Amino acid sequence: xxxxxxxxxxxxxxxxxxxxxxxxxxxxxxxxxxxxxxxxxxxxxxxxxxxxxxxxxxxxxxxxxxxxxxxxxxxxxxxxxxxxxxxxxxxxxxxxxxxxxxxxxxxxxxxxxxxxxxxxxxxxxxxxxxxxxxxxxxxxxxxxxxxxxxxxxxxxxxxxxxxxxxxxxxxxxxxxxxxxxxxxxxxxxxxxxxxxxxxxxxxxxxxxxxxxxxxxxxxxxxxxxxxxxxxxxxxxxxxxxxxxxxxxxxxxxxxxxxxxxxxxxxxxxxxxxxxxxxxxxxxxxxxxxxxxxxxxxxxxxxxxxxxxxxxxxxxxxxxxxxxxxxxx
Amino acid sequence: xxxxxxxxxxxxxxxxxxxxxxxxxxxxxxxxxxxxxxxxxxxxxxxxxxxxxxxxxxxxxxxxxxxxxxxxxxxxxxxxxxxxxxxxxxxxxxxxxxxxxxxxxxxxxxxxxxxxxxxxxxxxxxxxxxxxxxxxxxxxxxxxxxxxxxxxxxxxxxxxxxxxxxxxxxxxxxxxxxxxxxxxxxxxxxxxxxxxxxxxxxxxxxxxxxxxxxxxxxxxxxxxxxxxxxxxxxxxxxxxxxxxxxxxxxxxxxxxxxxxxxxxxxxxxxxxxxxxxxxxxxxxxxxxxxxxxxxxxxxxxxxxxxxxxxxxxxxxxxxxxxxxxxxxxxxxxxxxxxxxxxxxxxxxxxxxxxxxxxxxxxxxxxxxxxxxxxxxxxxxxxxxxxxxxxxxxxxxxxxxxxxxxxxxxxxxxxxxxxxxxxxxxxxxxxxxxxxxxxxxxxxxxxxxxxxxxxxxxxxxxxxxxxxxxxxxxxxxxxxxxxxxxxxxxxxxxxxxxxxxxxxxxxxxxxxxxxxxxxxxxxxxxxxxxxxxxxxxxx
Ligand SMILES: Nc1nc2c(ncn2[C@@H]2O[C@H](COP(=O)(O)OP(=O)(O)O)[C@@H](O)[C@H]2O)c(=O)[nH]1
Numbered sequence: 001x002x003x004x005x006x007x008x009x010x011x012x013x014x015x016x017x018x019x020x021x022x023x024x025x026x027x028x029x030x031x032x033x034x035x036x037x038x039x040x041x042x043x044x045x046x047x048x049x050x051x052x053x054x055x056x057x058x059x060x061x062x063x064x065x066x067x068x069x070x071x072x073x074x075x076x077x078x079x080x081x082x083x084x085x086x087x088x089x090x091x092x093x094x095x096x097x098x099x100x101x102x103x104x105x106x107x108x109x110x111x112x113x114x115x116x117x118x119x120x121x122x123x124x125x126x127x128x129x130x131x132x133x134x135x136x137x138x139x140x141x142x143x144x145x146x147x148x149x150x151x152x153x154x155x156x157x158x159x160x161x162x163x164x165x166x167x168x169x170x171x172x173x174x175x176x177x178x179x180x181x182x183x184x185x186x187x188x189x190x191x192x193x194x195x196x197x198x199x200x201x202x203x204x205x206x207x208x209x210x211x212x213x214x215x216x217x218x219x220x221x222x223x224x225x226x227x228x229x230x231x232x233x234x235x236x237x238x239x240x241x242x243x244x245x246x247x248x249x250x251x252x253x254x255x256x257x258x259x260x261x262x263x264x265x266x267x268x269x270x271x272x273x274x275x276x277x278x279x280x281x282x283x284x285x286x287x288x289x290x291x292x293x294x295x296x297x298x299x300x301x302x303x304x305x306x307x308x309x310x311x312x313x314x315x316x317x318x319x320x321x322x323x324x325x326x327x328x
Numbered sequence: 329x330x331x332x333x334x335x336x337x338x339x340x341x342x343x344x345x346x347x348x349x350x351x352x353x354x355x356x357x358x359x360x361x362x363x364x365x366x367x368x369x370x371x372x373x374x375x376x377x378x379x380x381x382x383x384x385x386x387x388x389x390x391x392x393x394x395x396x397x398x399x400x401x402x403x404x405x406x407x408x409x410x411x412x413x414x415x416x417x418x419x420x421x422x423x424x425x426x427x428x429x430x431x432x433x434x435x436x437x438x439x440x441x442x443x444x445x446x447x448x449x450x451x452x453x454x455x456x457x458x459x460x461x462x463x464x465x466x467x468x469x470x471x472x473x474x475x476x477x478x479x480x481x482x483x484x485x486x487x488x489x490x491x492x493x494x495x496x497x498x499x500x501x502x503x504x505x506x507x508x509x510x511x512x513x514x515x516x517x518x519x520x521x522x523x524x525x526x527x528x529x530x531x532x533x534x535x536x537x538x539x540x541x542x543x544x545x546x547x548x549x550x551x552x553x554x555x556x557x558x559x560x561x562x563x564x565x566x567x568x569x570x571x572x573x574x575x576x577x578x579x580x581x582x583x584x585x586x587x588x589x590x591x592x593x594x595x596x597x598x599x600x601x602x603x604x605x606x607x608x609x610x611x612x613x614x615x616x617x618x619x620x621x622x623x624x625x626x627x628x629x630x631x632x633x634x635x636x637x638x639x640x641x642x643x644x645x646x647x648x649x650x651x652x653x654x655x656x657x658x659x660x661x662x663x664x665x666x667x668x669x670x671x672x673x674x675x676x677x678x679x680x681x682x683x684x685x686x687x688x689x690x691x692x693x694x695x696x697x698x699x700x701x702x703x704x705x706x707x708x709x710x711x712x713x714x715x716x717x718x719x720x721x722x723x724x725x726x727x728x729x730x731x732x733x734x735x736x737x738x739x740x741x742x743x744x745x746x747x748x749x750x751x752x753x754x755x756x757x758x759x760x761x762x763x764x765x766x767x768x769x770x771x772x773x774x775x776x777x778x779x780x781x782x783x784x785x786x787x788x789x790x791x792x793x794x795x796x797x798x799x800x801x802x803x804x805x806x807x808x809x810x811x812x813x814x815x816x817x818x819x820x821x822x823x824x825x826x827x828x829x830x831x832x833x834x835x836x837x838x839x840x841x842x843x844x845x846x847x848x849x850x851x852x853x854x855x856x857x858x859x860x861x862x863x864x865x866x
Contacts, residue, residue: 019518031351032627032629033346036630037352038495039631040590040629040631043406044590044631047343047576047590047631048575051575053683074619077578078589078633079578079580079584079617080579081580089839129594163425163426171422173422189448191450191451191668191752193450193483193741194738195738196682201750204774213424225340293345326680
């Protein structure tokens with residue numbers, strides 16, 4: 001089991017805070033923390049979705065968001081097992097460590113794992129290197145996902161997407177209705193007042209449900225740390241063989257990655273901030289080998305930005321002047 | 329498996345402690361199209377350093393392509409995420425954004441100003457603590473400002489920041505500012521806001537958004553961001569009575585039967601007495617189960633699983649509540665509705681009502697009146713059009729447990745779902761149960777005592793039960809007497825059967841007939857509102 005460190009509940013003793021622990025303690029007792037609230041909301045969403053659908057499934061992409069989602073599913077239905085299978089759409093180009101991690105987790109937790117690969121794509125030998133990322137993603141991911149949902153007749157699928165990821169995501173509902181062709185109609189979205197989710201749908205329609213909608217990337221890392229959630233080791237910095245392509249650091253994960261004449265993979269200290277198909281996923285150079293290191297890195301990226309602007313703000317001049325000076 | 333090493337030099341623990349101490353503020357921004365809402369939010373995100381380099385680069389590119397600022401940064405583009413929004417230059421859908429300062433974490437519901445999309449604004453308002461009402465200083469209060477203020481008030485927001493924007497276009501006129509603020513205060517006297525804070529702004533240039541403006545020496549109030557950081561919103565959820573709608577019955581094996589739900593208000597301890605509604609059964613909490621550990625107490629905002637000390641029949645949609653301050657239970661409710669579909673809402677329309685975790689078929693028995701959003705006056709109507717707010721009576725197929733919305737948002741708010749399209753067509757707020765039998769208000773207006781009224785009061789099954797309770801006793805007696813007198817069981821049974829059938833039918837028919845005749849009924853029973861209001865004060 002994942003237990004490691006136990007999550008705090010409101011009433012239970014917390015580790016003493018290093019500074020002015022008195023006032024801090026008092027505050028903590030009186031309320032839930034931001035992570036507590038996010039966790040409770042996600043669990044609520046999962047239970048609603050399961051109660052309102054006939055055949056739910058969790059899309060499991062093996063990344064950090066999926067790991068958090070899975071952890072929340074375990075909590076939501078405890079002591080029962082999550083009443084749905086996990087579905088991984090395998091493009092056959094995932095990092096090897098991801099696949100090993102996936103199989104190990106499913107085995108350890110005793111969960112039902114479905115793996116689907118688009119058979120037409122396989123037959124046509126579609127891949128990111130031979131066909132480019134667009135075709136590859138469409139055939140091996142998008143089409144493959146639709147095939148899998150239809151094949152098993154799933155009417156609700158959990159995904160780990162967050163609203164802070166991208167502008168149009170910020171407008172998506174927690175319960176997102178898809179028509180029979182899996183299309184999203186942003187103008188027909190259902191209002192969700194008081195987190196009252198409407199899970200009703202007509203024949204052929206299905207739902208995508210996003211329990212992590214209100215989490216930010218930082219929340220994800222802080223929660224992984226707090227709950228001691230296992231994640232794929234590729235998120236932690238280590239020396240790995242890479243080649244540089246169009247400014248991206250690509251891990252040489254297997255022999256399918258063709259090397260240019262004279263090109264030699266170099267060993268560099270790298271890690272990944274997101275995980276996908278290895279030829280399409282760039283690494284960052286980093287020495288962050290632990291979660292605190294990663295959290296610090298995430299924060300520092302922000303601090304340096306703040307720094308730059310703090311200097312600008314010293315003068316009373318507002319945006320106007322910065323613009324005149326060609327700030328952007 | 330991966331074992332994370334414990335934190336070392338970087339003071340992560342310090343950081344986490346500080347992070348956990350931050351409180352969360354949910355707010356919405358509303359205003360008419362072009363008041364500068366997107367510009368304001370973009371500005372807030374930008375100034376609170378929530379933009380990364382790649383986002384900025386994309387913003388610059390977009391500004392050149394679609395921007396309204398002649399190639400320089402157009403902050404509005406940061407937030408208009410849908411292609412159709414960028415094409416039309418309006419915000420259609422509510423967007424949620426996240427930023428934080430050293431004091432607070434913020435979730436902003438950025439809601440559209442366009443009247444057609446007011447429903448999306450209402451969604452954002454339903455969970456917000458604070459509303460920022462944006463006003464163009466040149467235009468002053470508009471019909472849309474009034475609509476938004478009413479909806480915001482109706483949905484229970486008690487703190488309003490009146491952001492009077494584009495002050496640069498009125499030469500930062502203090503007089504103009506004071507006049508708009510005063511007009512709003514006068515308008516809002518009956519809307520029940522605890523606090524209205526007016527702030528002069530120029531979102532486009534950043535004045536008074538994060539940094540105080542040098543333009544308005546006469547203004548000594550907070551900037552918008554510092555207002556958001558300091559505004560005190562009561563977190564009253566955990567002093568309220570305990571409520572937990574049951575979402576899911578958890579039965580992994582024969583030995584465990586748990587009831588999973590989100591505590592919407594109050595707190596509960598293991599061992600405490602609770603009541604299950606609508607059944608009304610009383611029992612006590614045996615365990616509060618979570619995956620991490622068993623808790624002694626669960627509070628509002630937590631998702632838990634309760635086991636109970638008695639075998640009681642509970643299903644999804646039931647509410648577990650404190651024994652003292654009880655939930656109301658009824659199959660007839662008075663409610664305010666915000667109607668969102670294009671077709672009109674009429675008496676007799678049928679829906680699915682979802683409240684808490686319960687979903688029941690519901691019928692609109694009556695449409696009382698509509699609230700005119702400009703004048704804040706009630707207008708008698710019998711149907712509601714798109715974006716109307718009105719008072720209705722709903723009859724439910726089964727009783728449900730609820731609170732009045734003014735007492736509890738999460739157990740007093742509901743949605744209506746169309747039974748064919750399954751769209752969410754209305755947002756509703758429970759005002760109370762319909763306690764006494766009421767007569768259609770139409771009768772009151774129509775003074776003819778013999779008018780054939782639309783039957784709304786007694787239900788058929790009640791008439792049937794009344795007929796039986798009255799007739800069956802008599803018929804049993806008749807059979808008894810007939811047996812004694814005739815000494816013939818078959819004859820006596822025939823007499824009895826004839827009497828039961830004819831009298832039951834006649835009595836029932838008679839009841840149904842009189843249920844439609846107003847003669848002799850007291851007009852006072854037709855007054856709506858008085859009963860439910862006074863009966864549920866606790
Ligand atoms: N002069 C001036 N123009 C502003 C100000 N705030 C916004 N605007 C302009 O008003 C227009 C509408 O702004 P936008 O943010 O798109 O409005 P929305 O429809 O409410 O989101 C844009 O052209 C903005 O540049 C302001 O403080 N001063």
